[in-house]
Amino acid sequence: MSGVLNLLFSFNLGIMKDMELPKAYxxxxxxxxIYKKWENSGYCNPDNLETRGQARSFTISxxxxxxxxxxxxxxxxGMTIQDIMTxxxxxxxxxxxxxxxxxxxxxxTQNVVxxxxxxxxxxxxRLGRKKFLELTExxxxxxxxxxxxxxxxxxxxxxxxxxxxxxxxKLSRVVSMQFKQMYDDDLIYRGTRIVNWCPRCCSTLAxxxxxxxEQSAKLYTFKYSNDFPLAxxxxxxxxxxxxxxxxxxxxxxxxxxxxxxxxQVDFVGVPLKLKIIAENEVNPEFGTGAAGVTPAHSFxxxxxxxxxxxxxxxxxxxDGKILAGFGKYSNLKTKEAREKIVEELENxxxxxxxxxxxxxxxxxxxxxxxxxxxxxxxxxxxxxKEFTLKNPAxxxxxxxxxxxxxxxxxxxxxxxxxxxxxEYFAKTYFHWMENLRDWCISRQLWFGHRIPVYYRKQAISNxxxxxxxxxxxxxxxxxxxxxxxxxxxxxxxxxxxxxGGWVQDEDTLDTWFSSALWTWSTLLEKKNFEKxxxxxxxxxxxxxIKKFHPTSVMETMHDILFFWVARMIIMTLYSLNExxxxxxxxxxxxxxxxxxxxxxxxxxxxxxxxxxxxKYGTDALRLSMVLGNAAGNSLRLSEQKIxxxxxxxxxxxxxxxxxxxxxxxxxxxxxxxxIQLETLADKWIIxxxxxxxxxxADDLENFRFGLAGEKLYDFTWHEFAxxxxxxxxxxxxKNTYLLITNxxxxxxxxxxxxxxxxTEKIWEYFGSGDLLIIEKWPEADEKKITDQAEQDFKLIxxxxxxxxxxxxxxxxxxxxxxxxxxAGREExxxxxxxxxxxxxxxxxxxxxxxxxxxLEIGGVKIKFGNL
RNA sequence: GCUCACAUAGCUCAGUUGGUUAGAGCGUUGCGUUCACAUCGCAGAGGUCCCUGGUUCAAGUCCAGGUGUGAGCACCA
Numbered sequence: 055m056s057g058v059l060n061l062l063f064s065f066n067l068g069i070m071k072d073m074e075l076p077k078a079y080x081x082x083x084x085x086x087x088i089y090k091k092w093e094n095s096g097y098c099n100p101d102n103l104e105t106r107g108q109a110r111s112f113t114i115s116x117x118x119x120x121x122x123x124x125x126x127x128x129x130x131x132g133m134t135i136q137d138i139m140t141x142x143x144x145x146x147x148x149x150x151x152x153x154x155x156x157x158x159x160x161x162x163t164q165n166v167v168x169x170x171x172x173x174x175x176x177x178x179x180r181l182g183r184k185k186f187l188e189l190t191e192x193x194x195x196x197x198x199x200x201x202x203x204x205x206x207x208x209x210x211x212x213x214x215x216x217x218x219x220x221x222x223x224k225l226s227r228v229v230s231m232q233f234k235q236m237y238d239d240d241l242i243y244r245g246t247r248i249v250n251w252c253p254r255c256c257s258t259l260a261x262x263x264x265x266x267x268e269q270s271a272k273l274y275t276f277k278y279s280n281d282f283p284l285a286x287x288x289x290x291x292x293x294x295x296x297x298x299x300x301x302x303x304x305x306x307x308x309x310x311x312x313x314x315x316x317x318q319v320d321f322v323g324v325p326l327k328l329k330i331i332a333e334n335e336v337n338p339e340f341g342t343g344a345a346g347v348t349p350a351h352s353f354x355x356x357x358x359x360x361x362x363x364x365x366x367x368x369x370x371x372x373d374g375k376i377l378a379g380f381g382k383y384s385n386l387k388t389k390e391a392r393e394k395i396v397e398e399l400e401n402x403x404x405x406x407x408x409x410x411x412x413x414x415x416x417x418x419x420x421x422x423x424x425x426x427x428x429x430x431x432x433x434x435x436x437x438x439k440e441f442t443l444k445n446p447a448x449x450x451x452x453x454x455x456x457x458x459x460x461x462x463x464x465x466x467x468x469x470x471x472x473x474x475x476x477e478y479f480a481k482t483y484f485h486w487m488e489n490l491r492d493w494c495i496s497r498q499l500w501f502g503h504r505i506p507v508y509y510r511k512q513a514i515s516n517x518x519x520x521x522x523x524x525x526x527x528x529x530x531x532x533x534x535x536x537x538x539x540x541x542x543x544x545x546x547x548x549x550x551x552x553x554g555g556w557v558q559d560e561d562t563l564d565t566w567f568s569s570a571l572w573t574w575s576t577l578l579e580k581k582n583f584e585k586x587x588x589x590x591x592x593x594x595x596x597x598x599i600k601k602f603h604p605t606s607v608m609e610t611m612h613d614i615l616f617f618w619v620a621r622m623i624i625m626t627l628y629s630l631n632e633x634x635x636x637x638x639x640x641x642x643x644x645x646x647x648x649x650x651x652x653x654x655x656x657x658x659x660x661x662x663x664x665x666x667x668x669k670y671g672t673d674a675l676r677l678s679m680v681l682g683n684a685a686g687n688s689l690r691l692s693e694q695k696i697x698x699x700x701x702x703x704x705x706x707x708x709x710x711x712x713x714x715x716x717x718x719x720x721x722x723x724x725x726x727x728x729i730q731l732e733t734l735a736d737k738w739i740i741x742x743x744x745x746x747x748x749x750x751a752d753d754l755e756n757f758r759f760g761l762a763g764e765k766l767y768d769f770t771w772h773e774f775a776x777x778x779x780x781x782x783x784x785x786x787x788k789n790t791y792l793l794i795t796n797x798x799x800x801x802x803x804x805x806x807x808x809x810x811x812x813t814e815k816i817w818e819y820f821g822s823g824d825l826l827i828i829e830k831w832p833e834a835d836e837k838k839i840t841d842q843a844e845q846d847f848k849l850i851x852x853x854x855x856x857x858x859x860x861x862x863x864x865x866x867x868x869x870x871x872x873x874x875x876x877a878g879r880e881e882x883x884x885x886x887x888x889x890x891x892x893x894x895x896x897x898x899x900x901x902x903x904x905x906x907x908x909l910e911i912g913g914v915k916i917k918f919g920n921l
Numbered sequence: 922g923c924u925c926a927c928a929u930a931g932c933u934c935a936g937u938u939g940g941u942u943a944g945a946g947c948g949u950u951g952c953g954u955u956c957a958c959a960u961c962g963c964a965g966a967g968g969u970c971c972c973u974g975g976u977u978c979a980a981g982u983c984c985a986g987g988u989g990u991g992a993g994c995a996c997c998a
Contacts, residue, residue, distance in 0.1 A: 345998040712957030
């Protein structure tokens, strides 16, 4: 009996006698106070629990919410899962850290602030960079505290002493160091590439910031000129001013004779030099089977241009207008130029046809302006360039020293160094990683990490924001060349270059650049961090890195697998030569009950976490996030579901009330060792409970949170409360109540990760005097798991159900005397006579063995399976 | 176009490496206040596990094909 009953030693009857549990659990009266208790205890900081001999470490870096607004229900889902893992591991005695923080979210935040300015009739340009940034920081500061308060409301047991912010001085320093190191290793370069350019925002956009809108367009089929043999088809004739080739499929018999030839043509008054090239990508079925190649304004064409060493001719400028040098078309908007060109082709008899087609238009996700792909001078991370690994441990596992960011990042997941849950997302990851292009990391924004690059003054005349016209004219002829910087002098470094004509790059970094470092930038030593100029030195002097990195689990929504998760893998493998986390757990999207995404633009579909927490309690909200859901799946949520779990927390509470009431009558606890487990029900419940302990731990270790929660829910309500508590009333003796108390306390522990508030509150009445949050996680006693007891009791349950059903059907009055005839097991049934009588509300007089038929109650034969 | 996931009760979904009679919550029908709980209890109704074929002693689970739904990526000149 010892394992489970040891609890009784710390069991304090005195507390219980003085305070009585109120009739119903009212979460909002307790939750804030309980969170304060956890905070004040210091238990969420693993440093304070070091005496517990922690062997394993368990770390989660919480995905930092954008500092733009308030938490939504999606955050609640993530935080709940993270906190379940955290509380479980903390109770297991692991060195456990849940690290909170916020993300400056450059583009999103700047966008929100700019919108506010617009409302006030001003703009960031009118305010100036310094003023604008001050304003934005104030705004962020306000949001950060809202977010932190809401995180607390959700019960996240994170270590606030380690709270981080991506744009803090400390993390900004890390970002600069990372940039410099990568620059020195030739993994960051400045070059001219085709980028997604929004003419309205005057900024580059990342590939994932581009949205697509289906539209109907006109597909024009025409010849460039009369002396050119092929007709081409395009929806954008104006870009054809920049064509330098025509591509055909190498297997297309119609055009094979032209391949390799070069033609000089006069296209609507503009001279073009066109080479006929062969490309497998060209679909002979589409249009005429010949495609005009515009290297400067199409991603696909720029690749062809690179392969075939074609000239790049820019047609459209950053303002979305045709550049100078194109005669009457210059300075026209693209649409105007298109119309004019089509008209001219028609007049010249070159236009063969125009057909309506549907195609996808790329638009800016912020302002929905049409994106212009155009070449621009930007900073990039080279994903295919070789670099040398330094960490012997990684080299040993990986098998060689030389690698590229793409290769090593693919390897990390393929080799199992990083495990993705659910597994099928690994395929998505591979697909994305294999097709990854160099990552454009510069943004023409103000809010963010300023690029730590400084140029000499005399060179600056060539480089000002917005990128000047002069630059446009200095586009090199070949895409993909690493530009030889036209600046006289360039300096990349952590400490600013001041004076001497040095001026810093105007641009900022993609927000994902800083969040890619999140798992370890947050763990770097905070004290006197300014003294570190070198990342290696800083890492070496950061004890938290040794203790907590690689982190254990990255828990986040699957939509940022690429933008964030993949980039953490890339950047961390590079700078630390280790993985950022061992497991990636991806949750799905929270939808309304109709399966629609909850969106801010439709407030009626949104379920607000704080409102739900107030109404039903955070525990109910948390349970509704986890139970009935599995990794990766979207979660349909309704208020009704949350209300259902509120009922559960109340049930749990009321079991406590019952126990409290009963235990009060017991004056003398006596010696625990004397407690005997005698009845079938006793043996059954302890067997069940130990199975439960084993299964819940197994589920939690294997990230099956929904299953673990459902088992706990089911056991608590439908085994413990519905059966064992009812039988305890029958057995009605001290031993039973002491046992039931112990089992209840065990249950509180098992439920604590899922429903931390109600369990902690009940623990106040029943517990050891210390907080439940650090109680030891129960271990299953395998010896107590007995199939026989479970089978036998299952039979009794079924028999009682059969009797109840029979009583109902026959409208039998309580206490009626019945005869039960069974085929076998009559001894067992005789032994359980009292339980059967009380729970079945009958009086059994006779239990007889019969030869035929399964079961007969009161002369009625009943279908019965398990005898 | 490419890739992936999903399809189980009226609704929302669980179902781990194939293994007793396929489960839960909500809803629904009937009964019920026995002193923890009506935020409760008891009982009931409700399923061709999308279709077809295959592997197996055994398939909701594995394989192939089909149908439907959703998602991600690419984007076509």
